[in-house]
Amino acid sequence: MINAKKPKIWYGGDYNPDQWDSSIWDEDLRMFKLAGIDVVTLNVFAWAKNQPDENTYDFGWLDTMMDKLHEDGIGVCLATSTAAHPAWMARKYPDVLQVDFYGRKRKFGGRHNSCPNSPTYRKYAVRMAEKLAERYKDHPALLIWHINNEYGGAGNCYCDNCETAFREWAKARYGSLDEVNRAWNTGFWGHTFHSWEDIVLPSGLSEEWTGANGRTETNFQGISLDYMRFHSDSLLECYKLEYEAVKKHTPSIPVTTNLMGAFKKLDYHKWAKHMDVVSWDNYPRFDTPHSYTGMMHDLMRGLKHGQPFMLMEQTPSQQNWQPYNSLKRPGVMRLWSYQAAARGADTILFFQLRRSIGACEKYHGAVIEHVGHEHTRVFRECAALGQELGQLGDTLLDANVQAKVALLFDWENWWAVEMSSGPSIDLRYVDEVHKYYDALYRLGISVDVVGVDADFSRYDLVIAPVMYMVKAGIADKLEKYVHGGGSLITTFFSGIVDENDLVKTGGYPGELRKLLGIWAEEIDALLPSQRNRIVLSDQAPGLKSEYECGILCDLIHSEGAEVKAVYGNDFYRGMPVLTVNKFGAGQAWYVATSPEASFLQDWLSQLCSSIGIHPLINDMPVGVETTLRSKEGQSYLFVLNHNENPVNIKLGERAGVELLSGRTLDGEQEELAGRDVWIIKQKP
Incomplete structure (x- = not known):
């Protein structure tokens, strides 16, 4: 159970006090209490603030915030901040900068902007993780480590360091050039390699190109397939180095990094073996099929063979990077939060708790909107959900989803x-x-x-x-x-x-x-x-x-x-x-x-x-979703109505006590309101 130090469904999300003047911190904490927020993710993109130059580390702001949160009974998911290297590092050590598909060296900018095989990046990322672990290993607010953030969210790297590392990766995988030539079928088009130095990365300068459909096309699928494996492994190695750095000082604190559902670039089955708990960021569009979101939750749960996972990010209201960033209609944020819980999530966390005022995520939704107070629709909905999750306590923690x-x-x-x-x-x-x-x-x-x-x-x-x-x-x-x-x-x-x-x-x-x-x-x-x-x-x-x-x-x-x-x-x-x-x-x-x-x-x-596999409820109305979570001999049926209008449901033998309202639901027709949810404690 990841929630052992705070035994309930964790509720909160990403908070960036480092982007704000300290004069508003106490006001934010006041509103966190009103919303029922009890876990905060800190330090996700604060590397440049924490390390203004090569030899200086300043965690004063983080010390203050860790203490304030603990005093208010709020736990911390502490990130290592390594998802964007500081500008001084790019200027002084250009090997940290990626080279793109067409061989162009990037300049400083963006995020996930580091070459995963840069010795400089790995050195300073591990050093930062270790300094954080040394400093906060005994801090009572620390609940879990959050390594980096959304690995792989930028382009792949094609620099000389990566090319050298790819050759070493191929040596380790195949052992000999003869086996490489066989596996890659290099007899085609006279591509036979006679020296390891002959191997180059598949890119827009060698074997690959961007097709009319936007997909990467390749002359040699075997080479390109292995580059995908190598790239995933390279980023995984970066994660593992930071994992080992924090585990050395905090062996009992769980470690995660936030995944992104069906994210194509990384083999999450391989990654999950090195994560204490899977966490992921759920950002469906307004028109994403509810079944697709359900499949992503089930995929994340399946990465560790049914172990409950963390919902690390979702938006309270709207997103900002899609072509059409619709608001979540009233009740939808709550409903989608319970959809995650129904499929194995033991946390409900948001990005973000307070809206930024500048740059590309300033219009991404938050619990605290730009108006800066609690008198908003979004805040009221968040506070109501926080109260319900507090009411549920540890009832659902570590419950497994049942599937045949x-x-x-x-x-x-x-x-x-x-x-x-x-x-x-x-x-x-x-x-x-x-x-x-x-x-x-x-x-x-x-x-x-x-x-x-x-x-x-x-x-x-x-x-x-x-x-x-x-x-x-x-x-x-x-x-x-x-x-x-x-x-x-x-x-x-x-x-x-x-x-x-x-x-x-x-x-x-x-x-x-x-x-x-x-x-x-x-x-x-x-x-x-x-x-x-x-x-x-x-x-x-x-x-x-x-x-x-x-x-x-x-x-x-x-x-x-x-x-x-x-x-x-x-x-x-x-x-x-x-x-x-x-x-x-x-x-x-x-x-x-x-x-x-x-x-x-x-x-x-x-x-x-x-073959004996039956629905949880017979004759279920269209737009209604059901799942079953069980632990210690007790089962809990989730029934979620994704329709705007109410539906009538006959529970039959699935009757029981509905935990959110306290009502007893019998087996006859019961009305479930639009965008509402039941969590029914099943009769033994």
Whole structure:
């Protein structure tokens, strides 16, 4: 339990008193009390203030604020401030400055503006982390360490230091140039390397370019894939150095860094192994599907195999970097906060507590608006939520989300899918994963979003959309899972390559061919204006006779799998599009195309029911979300109404005491107000 020193759902967020005159600090603290704020994140971007030159460190302001917060009963999430190096460092040590995709050396500016392989940056970042740990190791306000901030939020670096480090990384991964040449298929276009010094970074000066769709295109997927791994590892090494620096002095204080959901540049499965607790920043747009936000929460929870996570940032009202920065309507901030809690968050924290008056985040929402007092709609809503979280106390802390379905999400697979030279510009990995998640979300079926290293035996159903890359040992793991009685779904463009993006010869879907009982002979790419049809062989209850599909269509032959549906159009009309293969005690499904949403909802409803997976509430109204968290034999049902208007819900056997109102809800029809939430303590 990260909340052991303050046993409740932490409530608060980023506070930047270093940007303000000290004369307003006490007024801010007064309003924090009114809002029920009990945890504050400090020092996120204060490196330049704390270290005005190479040899001077001044933490006077931070000493004062740490003491003031503790006196007011507020704990501190203390950041190491290393997400933006000081100007003096860039002037004196230019190796800290990044080189961009086209070989141009950056000047000082922005944030995340440091080369991760700069010896200077690493030296001073670690020194800063250690000085903070030495100074505050015994401070009673210190609750958790926050290393850096939103790693990877700027461009990648292509400097000489990174190029040298990339060669060393490749040596460690492959051991020899012969193995590098094999893994990267350098015989293509005469790229064979005979010296380590021949290897250069893939960039706009070598193998890569920016395509018409904004994606990075590459001549050599193997090289570019390894650069993505290397870049993620380089930043992770920076994090680990700071982690070790603070742990040396505060071994019992947990350490985190804030992640960003489906952030493409960093392999969060690898990062999570080095984090005591996962934290992340949730910034949906006004029109982001609620299911997508739910999937991101579940992805963050899945990084540490179901361990509760921290919601490190969200806005109380509006954002400022999107094309259209709409206000959160009344009740939405509270509702979305409880959506995070419903899916495993044990903290509700904001960016930011007081609005800045200048620069690019001055119009980003805050608990304390520019008017500077508590008489605002946003403050009133924040204070009401703070009171409710205080009322809940430690009831939900460390409760686990219960799910029988696992949805696989793999960063390296994502990179490989979207670096592929074809077959379709419209194939987007996260979108395809979300299609399956959204269908289950609408059905009210809970999902764990996990990596390929997860324990599949915990689940009745495992779904692996677009499993293009099959890493070593994964095919065997899936075979064992299905043979033991599990159900597997995978889809088109799966089983194509290994972890080096080398095609597995012998027919698609490669190592999955025996498990799935099919052979995919060709892959057709449909234009956006083109659609095909899924025609069911036998119309099961709840399913229509046919549905639309698009993007890609695998032309498959059964090699023992039962054909459940065929294509309705084109020269491959009548060929299988949906198959199931009995394998041991289990079954392996293959969906050979990207179906319309209604097919996935109808089919998954029928399939889940057949294997004993059922919604938490039957006949749930559209726009209502449900999850279940449990601990110590007690379960808590969350019911969230994302609709503006009230809905009627029949709880049935899910009746119980609603914790926020204290009302007893029976199993009959109950009205849930628009944008409202129930947290129902279930009857034993």
